[in-house]
Ligand code: PHE
């Protein structure tokens with residue numbers, strides 16, 4: 482079935498889909514604060530170094546594996562070397578877990594887009610989020626109540642995602658990204674322009690760009706830079722292996738990775754400008770220093786931004802709408818890409834065609850997501866799963882894969898030859914050095930760093946039993962399931978042999 486594999490319609494279509502996957506919540510609510518907190522303008526240096534020594538090399542590795550073996554992760558790793566198949570299922574498991582909770586945040590964004598028209602959240606935006614909207618339980622425990630106001634938009638999110646996936650690579654994924662990514666760029670640009678006209682915007686931008694050059698010699702700043710790069714490019718969980726498997730034989734892999742890496746970076750910078758112009762305004766209103774109002778994540782998007790919108794003098798509803806619709810679009814295109822990894826992997830494994838795979842596999846993911854997360858426990862589950870799957874899923878999988886491919890199987894040379902044969906930019910010596918030496922050292926250090934923090938104190942102050950169940954259990958469970966699935970024998974098909982060269 483390699484002959485009739487689905488394909489992108491155009492190179493631009495593939496690029497937009499790759500950019501759509503990379504540009505997500507991380508650009509909007511993670512990058513601005515990470516940069517501000519780690520040297521401001523000076524953070525650009527570690528960020529660019531991390532991008533060039535780890536981010537783009539890893540992107541190229543995923544493109545090369547997907548393109549060379551023309552398959553989603555399990556089948557691609559199996560063709561690379563038979564015993565490597567569990568690595569692919571590990572990535573599939575990670576995608577499964579992320580998708581069930583990532584969709585939840587998109588659903589909140591949809592509700593908040595609606596709320597922003599009338600500022601329905603009132604003055605106490607924090608209490609509104611946790612009590613009135615999410616009905617968060619006092620502590621982790623059994624699910625106590627179901628929240629229709631979250632469930633309804635969540636169902637909507639899943640319908641959109643499954644319809645896009647059911648329409649296929651070209652008519653679904655590519656088409657959606659061709660509309661959504663330019664739309665996102667336009668909406669976000671309008672938002673940033675409106676933000677720049679707010680009182681205090683200049684002070685916000687000064688705080689954001691003000692370079693603290695001493696940060697360059699601080700190890701934790703470099704860890705933050707590499708951490709942001711791994712997160713923002715979503716390398717390590719097979720999305721780009723999957724998307725690259727739909728490329729034509731003659732496709733510019735290295736050039737595409739450069740374009741995607743820098744496009745994502747530009748969007749981070751743009752978001753940093755928009756977010757800090759807005760925070761500068763907020764600092765003026767509250768009469769507090771920027772360092773007091775600067776924050777990230779849920780607190781930024783669903784507490785601070787509503788607060789800010791309440792105070793915006795002209796067209797606050799428009800500002801809110803632009804912000805939350807951007808968040809929703811950025812999240813949706815990322816969500817589509819993660820779920821496609823699972824669908825594509827099951828299809829490559831079973832030979833199932835697209836529609837039944839979307840209905841059965843995608844339907845199962847949607848049901849888990851809709852059953853578990855719009856509840857009074859949803860926020861706790863999301864928080865724990867997100868932390869552990871990021872640290873001991875994505876980062877660990879990335880480390881293991883790089884070590885196995887570079888050192889265990891010694892396949893960088895052949896993958897480099899494959900890439901060079903089709904790309905506009907030659908890889909030269911930096912690629913194997915970046916992947917074989919720099920990336921494993923940095924990821925290894927980060928792993929050790931976060932493990933020691935884990936055992937020093939309970940993440941988020943949660944009870945230990947909860948972290949075992951919702952954190953470690955999920956991260957380790959994914960690995961166990963991956964190994965078990967790999968043990969099921971495959972019916973022999975053409976192209977399943979080890980590819981030895
Ligand atoms: N890389 C995305 C971001 O920066 C996040 C993402 C998560 C993308 C999961 C795909 C899958 O926000």
Ligand code: NA
Nearest residue numbers: 503504505713
């Ligand atoms: Na990103």
